[in-house]
Amino acid sequence: MGILLVNALMMATPYALGAADDPGASTLDRTVEGIVQTFVVGKFYLMFSFLFGYSFTLQLASADRDGASAVPRLLRRSLGLLVLGVLHAVLLYIGDILMTYAVLGLILIAARNCSAETALRAARIVYGCVSALMLLMGLAFLLMSDAEAAELDAELAAGFVGLVDDYRGDAASVVQANIGQLPDALLAALLMSGFVLAAFLTGLHCGKRRLLTDTGNQKAQMRRIFVLGAAVGLPGSLFMALAISGPLGPRWAVLGQMVGTVTAPALTATYVCGMLLLMKTARGARIAALFAPAGRMALTNYLSQSLVMALVFTAYGLALYDRLSPAIVVLGALVLYATQLALSTRLMARHRYGPVEWLLRAVTLARLPHDRDRSAAATR
Template sequence: MTETGQGDAEPTKTNRAELAPATAVERVETLDVLRGFALYGVLLANTVPWFSALAFMPREVVLAQSSTADRVFLFLLGLFVDGKAMALLTMLFGLGFAVQLQRAEALGRSVVPLHVRRLAAMALIGVSHVLLLWWGDILWGYAVAGFGLLLFRRVRGWKLIAWGLFLTLVPPFVFWIPPVFNALRAYSPAPPDFAAFRAEVFAAITGSDRRLLTVMQVKQAIYHVGFIWVWYFVWLVGRYLLGAWAGTTRIFQEAEARLPFFRKLLGWGLGLGLLGSAIQPVRMQLMRRGIVIPEWVGLAIIIPHELGVMLLAAGYAAAVVLLMQRPWFRRALLILAPVGRMPLSTYLGQSLASTFVFYGWGLGLAGRVHAWWTLPITLGIFTLQVIFAHAWLSRYRFGPMEWIWRSMAYGRVQPLRLPARQEELA
């Protein structure tokens, strides 16, 4: 994740150029809206299998409890949401790094020390997230992959797209080639019995023993990432590089001058993106009906599906850019901008709210709701987050977790409250 998308460096009014957090006037509102839009998608995508614990329930139980509404909802979720929201966030991370790099270069400073401190702070926050709230944290993984961006900081133009596509598409495909998979699987941590382990995780989620829950969450995080680590971090770097291309070309900062490009991206992104994104949901529907899918089919759809995810995410971004040019839609979309300005607080807040709703230490709804019920539940959570973000940013420069992150990264406490005049105008 990235908390700005525009970078954190700005010239000070002293004779010595220093790196400091970005000011409000430097923000690109479209990027804030995009980030807010993506954050709701992440919440919904995480809630269905993970927070609600459907992924840890026996398959036959889930199938027996599924209604027609559940099946339709899961298909639409797989088509329009799964993977796309996360793709947007990862590309925005890369975009943010590219803009940081440009601004640091303009000041004659190296972006590396600040980037390393930011990633270290992010990793620490991510590990704390795993220990205190939820095993599925993305922050520490994003931080690890973020170091890979330093290898490409001098790459520009279409080379960024070429490297991005290569790293995004090739490593997962190679990993799932049966002989390669079987050879590498031996180096991945795994429980002796997956079914028994899932049952233990489900019991911990629905129970009230916080110590047991923490232990099982750490184990789940290790096993989950341990299964995909061979390609996962490289794959993230690939997506970062696609975002870095957008950052170095300034297509969002200069969106009004590039509307023809975004119109074409909208058409191709939605058209081909929906086609590619439909592959996996259709496959899952067939498997749920007991239809055996040959192994080679699963391998063959990896690249088309991944391309579909990225194209559809790009199509969403283009739609937001074009809608932001229309006054009524712009006013409506800007409602999302505050949550996009404080994505770290929003993301961690989603874990807090969702675990309270579903886990045994809170309302304990895990395993007791239909899949489609997660839609109104997540809309309710996100609405409260939007209200909170508007209220908070009317008084403060950053979200609470963004302030902590920035203070850690810059090695000094950052000013938090807005000046009195800005509070009056907020």
């Protein structure tokens, strides 16, 4: 749901989430974007990345139980994700994350035999180095004058006219626009890959220690992480929102983005621990049961979200690109996710996998999944 809120705004307009200053944005528009920046942007892709690293240990355990070599399976899985990611980026949404997962997943394969402590140490080193680099970049932009920053912002916005025309044109122009943005998207993915890798390695550490197997014995530690993560993450996220959508000048936008990105893992940890603690309560268990079917088919939902939004915002369908306010977009995203919850519940009541999950599992195993595979996966 968090990823959907960000992707919906990004697919709706070139001005989304501070990409450039939108002169037509209302106070409500900036407030909505500020809320999403504070509580959502940068947090949920890290959560997904953490879970990807954690699930890597489950993939290893599954191969061991089947008496199969893990490396060929994992390489096929990465290839499957790469193909899905390329198709997703070219046809639907340039902000695809699957290609990044496919490539960085190779590092997890190489590090599969490392100890839990080594994985955590590597995560800290990667996070520290990338954070320092990003903060230096933000400080460098702060040296610009307000006039220079405004001029740079205006140059960026000037290029949006052609992008709007392409997304409102026809199917061919939509694909052309996506391909044209690939170099910038790959550069952005490269800049963010350090945080994805750090989350992968943190998930690998937790998976090797089986920390999510029984969280009941870790309540005190999770409460500490919840409080400390909020104390670090919320101020950083608020600063990002104020710098990008708030009253600070345009030269603060890049530094705000970098500070928000560097502190996002802290707020992600708060969300993770908060949800785990909530799930130990009776009400939390009911909430978890509501969301669980959608979680079991997260890849299908992720890709179908992009398909629906492409039909709404581009020339594939209604061509409403840059025509809807952020408030309407966010409301529509929530309605879409509620619909997916209902559909996921019905589908998972009859099947063990979502359609894309089934396809990826077939590629991973190099055979069609059997019923016993589905039953085992559901039990796990």
